[in-house]
């Protein structure tokens with residue numbers, strides 16, 4: 016895989032190895048790894064309509080680009096980008112602008128669903144009353160992505176989750192004894208087949224965050240770093256910092272977390288199949304485990320009180 | 322050399338003979354950043370000159 020340019024002009028050293036690759040060899044390596052994940056785990060098959068959850072960030076833009084590339088060599092795969100507009104000035108407005116440009120250029124249809132239209136208020140207004148909005152924001156985002164996927168007729172929804180995200184989720188669930196949630200991880204999710212819940216796929220599952228950042232940078236997908244102004248030092252943030260620290264001291268840690276998790280995942284799924292029943296929310300019909308879903312509960316208890 | 326750290330918007334003047342040394346001086350985790358030298362992405366063992374223009378990008382997404 017190593018060429019003359021790799022030796023003279025290396026752009027990145029692959030994680031857990033001393034192989035350094037030039038830009039074009041790195042593209043090949045990266046794309047091969049993503050396509051292999053798609054094939055090995057049957058993430059995308061003939062005749063599917065794949066939705067891609069996009070934020071304008073490095074991960075989802077790379078996924079969108081690569082799924083399009085994957086589908087070009089095959090017939091019968093439709094792609095649509097789906098974005099959520101939380102209503103965060105100075106952050107999401109700019110990232111959605113670059114997403115729109117990207118979709119125009121790549122000729123991919125884009126749908127945007129906003130908190131304001133769907134729930135009555137944008138996130139900037141919610142924050143004024145609830146200064147730590149990440150939990151509401153996460154529930155609303157997942158809700159709109161699932162509902163939007165159904166309305167648009169997606170067979171699956173692809174997300175930009177990378178190996179770092181997965182390793183963090185695995186450790187968080189471990190630390191908090193939340194195996195029910197872990198059973199829903201993996202390159203393709205959905206424990207119980209339920210037509211109300213659109214399966215999620217993660218084509219970047221085996222690529223580290225640094226590799227994705229390098230890919231997006233080299234492809235010119237990202238022009239400026241931006242950070243949500245409402246982000247708080249979350250539990251995830253702590254686990255992330257801890258894993259970065261550990262990875263620097265013990266290279267391979269994150270890969271090993273994910274690989275060992277994949278070994279036990281079938282057992283976890285099996286175990287949860289018996290317990291996991293999915294109801295429909297009595298107010299909106301979306302899948303949930305109680306009578307009323309989390310999004311409807313937040314609308315009643317938070318949004319309507321603003 | 323001139324160093325710009327994008328995430329914190331900091332401009333610094335740090336002497337270093339390689340990318341690895343620079344990151345060490347700045348106390349930055351090499352697995353969490355990309356280093357761009359004169360507009361090109363480079364690896365840790367890349368040599369640096371005083372006239373180089375360095376940009377350090379965080380690989381972590383914001384939110």
Ligand code: SF4
Nearest residue numbers: 149152243245246384
């Ligand atoms: S950081 Fe929190 S508030 Fe900002 S987009 Fe993410 S979940 Fe929403």
Ligand SMILES: [Zn+2]
Nearest residue numbers: 018021037040
């Ligand atoms: Zn090469």
Ligand SMILES: [Zn+2]
Nearest residue numbers: 296299308311
């Ligand atoms: Zn509901």
